[in-house]
Amino acid sequence: xxxxxxxxxxxxxxxxxxxxxxxxxxxxxxxxxxxxxxxxxxxxxxxxxxxxxxxxxxxxxxxxxxxxxxxxxxxxxxxxxxxxxxxxxxxxxxxxxxxxxxxxxxxxxxxxxxxxxxxxxxxxxxxxxxxxxxxxxxxxxxxxxxxxxxxxxxxxxxxxxxxxxxxxxxxxxxxxxxxxxxxxxxxxxxxxxxxxxxxxxxxxxxxxxxxxxxxxxxxxxxxxxxxxxxxxxxxxxxxxxxxxxxxxxxxxxxxxxxxxxxxxxxxxxxxxxxxxxxxxxxxxxxxxxxx
Amino acid sequence: xxxxxxxxxxxxxxxxxxxxxxxxxxxxxxxxxxxxxxxxxxxxxxxxxxxxxxxxxxxxxxxxxxxxxxxxxxxxxxxxxxxxxxxxxxxxxxxxxxxxxxxxxxxxxxxxxxxxxxxxxxxxxxxxxxxxxxxxxxxxxxxxxxxxxxxxxxxxxxxxxxxxxxxxxxxxxxxxxxxxxxxxxxxxxxxxxxxxxxxxxxxxxxxxxxxxxxxxxxxxxxxxxxxxxxxxxxxxxxxxxxxxxxxxxxxxxxxxxxxxxxxxxxxxxxxxxxxxxxxxxxxxxxxxxxxxxxxxxxxxxxxxxxxxxxxxxxxxxxxxxxxxxxx
Numbered sequence: 001x002x003x004x005x006x007x008x009x010x011x012x013x014x015x016x017x018x019x020x021x022x023x024x025x026x027x028x029x030x031x032x033x034x035x036x037x038x039x040x041x042x043x044x045x046x047x048x049x050x051x052x053x054x055x056x057x058x059x060x061x062x063x064x065x066x067x068x069x070x071x072x073x074x075x076x077x078x079x080x081x082x083x084x085x086x087x088x089x090x091x092x093x094x095x096x097x098x099x100x101x102x103x104x105x106x107x108x109x110x111x112x113x114x115x116x117x118x119x120x121x122x123x124x125x126x127x128x129x130x131x132x133x134x135x136x137x138x139x140x141x142x143x144x145x146x147x148x149x150x151x152x153x154x155x156x157x158x159x160x161x162x163x164x165x166x167x168x169x170x171x172x173x174x175x176x177x178x179x180x181x182x183x184x185x186x187x188x189x190x191x192x193x194x195x196x197x198x199x200x201x202x203x204x205x206x207x208x209x210x211x212x213x214x215x216x217x218x219x220x221x222x223x224x225x226x227x228x229x230x231x232x233x234x235x236x237x238x239x240x241x242x243x244x245x246x247x248x249x250x251x252x253x254x255x256x257x258x259x260x261x262x263x264x265x266x267x268x269x270x271x272x273x274x275x276x277x278x279x280x281x282x283x284x285x286x287x288x289x290x291x
Numbered sequence: 292x293x294x295x296x297x298x299x300x301x302x303x304x305x306x307x308x309x310x311x312x313x314x315x316x317x318x319x320x321x322x323x324x325x326x327x328x329x330x331x332x333x334x335x336x337x338x339x340x341x342x343x344x345x346x347x348x349x350x351x352x353x354x355x356x357x358x359x360x361x362x363x364x365x366x367x368x369x370x371x372x373x374x375x376x377x378x379x380x381x382x383x384x385x386x387x388x389x390x391x392x393x394x395x396x397x398x399x400x401x402x403x404x405x406x407x408x409x410x411x412x413x414x415x416x417x418x419x420x421x422x423x424x425x426x427x428x429x430x431x432x433x434x435x436x437x438x439x440x441x442x443x444x445x446x447x448x449x450x451x452x453x454x455x456x457x458x459x460x461x462x463x464x465x466x467x468x469x470x471x472x473x474x475x476x477x478x479x480x481x482x483x484x485x486x487x488x489x490x491x492x493x494x495x496x497x498x499x500x501x502x503x504x505x506x507x508x509x510x511x512x513x514x515x516x517x518x519x520x521x522x523x524x525x526x527x528x529x530x531x532x533x534x535x536x537x538x539x540x541x542x543x544x545x546x547x548x549x550x551x552x553x554x555x556x557x558x559x560x561x562x563x564x565x566x567x568x569x570x571x572x573x574x575x576x577x578x579x580x581x582x583x584x585x586x587x588x589x590x591x592x593x594x595x596x597x598x599x600x601x602x603x604x605x606x607x608x609x610x611x612x613x614x615x616x617x618x
Binding site: 041042131152157168171188198202216253258276278283284 | 363365366390393394397398400401402405406407408409410424428429430431432433434435436437438439440441442480481482483484485486487488489491497501525533537543544549550552557558567568569579581582583590592593594595596597598599600601602604605606607608609610611612613614617
């Protein structure tokens with residue numbers, strides 16, 4: 001009798017667990033967000049320096065790198081989906097010399113995991129190599145429903161990696177999204193145009209690139225910061241991903257990198273006071289036949 | 292003999308200006324007399340005015356029209372572009388950095404397994420290697436990079452609009468190729484549901500001869516009223532820096548810069564704009580820049596023709612009044 005009751009109880013519990021797991025399997029949306037750590041684009045022009053020999057932009061002492069702005073918008077887009085549905089957000093980044101406090105920011109904002117693909121061989125990868133490594137990492141992660149990226153990175157402004165990745169993973173790709181909604185196994189995306197937007201529907205899985213028109217990324221709150229401090233990033237190296245280092249060589253040769261010199265001479269207009277200067281400016285522009 | 296293939300564009304039943312600009316860039320890359328510049332025009336309807344392209348440096352025009360070639364069907368455009376490239380086996384392929392070019396060219400490059408150079412403002416053939424050397428702004432325009440193609444396969448280049456001047460070569464004939472290609476509607480993965488366009492008020496920023504733009508230095512949204520008034524008096528348009536649009540003072544359609552609009556007015560008046568390189572990327576083609584800023588060390592002064600250091604609150608109303616009087 002006792003065994004029979006125990007049998008019933010265990011069966012019921014197992015059934016519930018099974019149902020719960022099936023439920024998760026159906027509803028949990030797996031989002032991957034690819035981010036890039038970049039030199040802070042807000043550093044003043046006077047602090048922006050290029051090393052002529054290495055043809056690289058020098059890091060400014062005392063100024064931390066940042067997560068590329070559009071990548072933060074992509075994290076925000078993922079979290080907004082998570083706000084209204086069951087979703088798991090994994091952040092993925094490739095690079096060398098990651099600054100932990102910088103790359104952990106998406107975790108403080110509310111992302112679930114952080115995977116860093118780190119090593120000196122991953123420094124300054126070109127778009128083809130970046131796509132190759134990202135694809136290897138995504139295949140190792142396994143299944144996903146949605147990949148989000150920033151529309152472009154503030155260093156090389158290429159906007160090539162997301163499109164290349166979508167091509168190599170054979171995914172639909174919608175670029176420059178200002179709003180993303182997940183609806184029964186599909187996506188509704190607002191793509192920003194210069195004079196409005198398009199509403200585009202796509203099936204999942206898909207890749208979407210995000211623009212600043214989506215809105216500012218949220219500030220991490222205390223709870224988020226506490227949660228992030230307990231999370232340890234997963235770190236993968238070239239071996240973990242079976243990377244063939246031959247494939248990381250750049251396909252376009254960087255011949256020269258320099259700061260453009262402006263040969264413009266600015267004519268400063270000065271008056272007795274600001275009002276007078278305003279009038280003098282008008283007169284000068286009329287003389288120059290510009291107004 | 293080398294083929295130089297460029298993808299022209301059609302919009303509102305006209306050949307887009309980028310097509311003429313790409314023709315000019317392509318002709319710059321001709322090394323031998325028999326190098327052939329081919330324009331491919333893809334679309335559901337191709338306007339008859341395409342013949343005009345012969346007089347702007349096209350030696351051949353390839354027309355691909357199909358009802359599936361609607362702008363929103365990116366996968367179809369991609370498949371058609373790939374087939375056109377395979378047909379001509381070009382050494383060089385040019386795209387414009389336009390909404391369709393920047394979506395198609397990168398995917399095509401990855402499909403073909405070749406590199407692509409983005410956002411180029413100059414192109415030349417390297418004497419030693421006979422490959423293309425491109426010049427392009429990077430780091431939001433803070434630096435200029437020169438990159439050289441290497442290896443085999445078509446060299447795909449995405450050219451920044453409004454850089455190359457169309458060049459009339461006064462030739463009016465060439466080869467016309469109508470290409471029949473197989474397109475599969477099953478490739479379409481995304482569907483355009485609706486296009487929501489804002490009603491444009493006044494002169495569009497991109498074609499305005501005078502642009503008056505404000506930055507964060509204006510302090511608040513209401514202060515743009517004065518700029519609007521000035522723009523109206525000068526017969527121009529109002530623009531803004533990204534910070535202003537991100538703050539919600541103005542819609543993003545007013546944004547000038549790397550990720551906003553590119554303007555090339557005769558006169559560009561900036562008020563309270565510091566001149567970050569990302570902003571300058573969108574306005575460096577202006578013929579004359581006037582900077583009004585309270586910070587004499589602001590970066591904008593290094594690109595300006597005329598500068599005023601001071602408080603716009605006092606300068607601008609006096610300037611506006613003087614302009615009115617002069618008119």
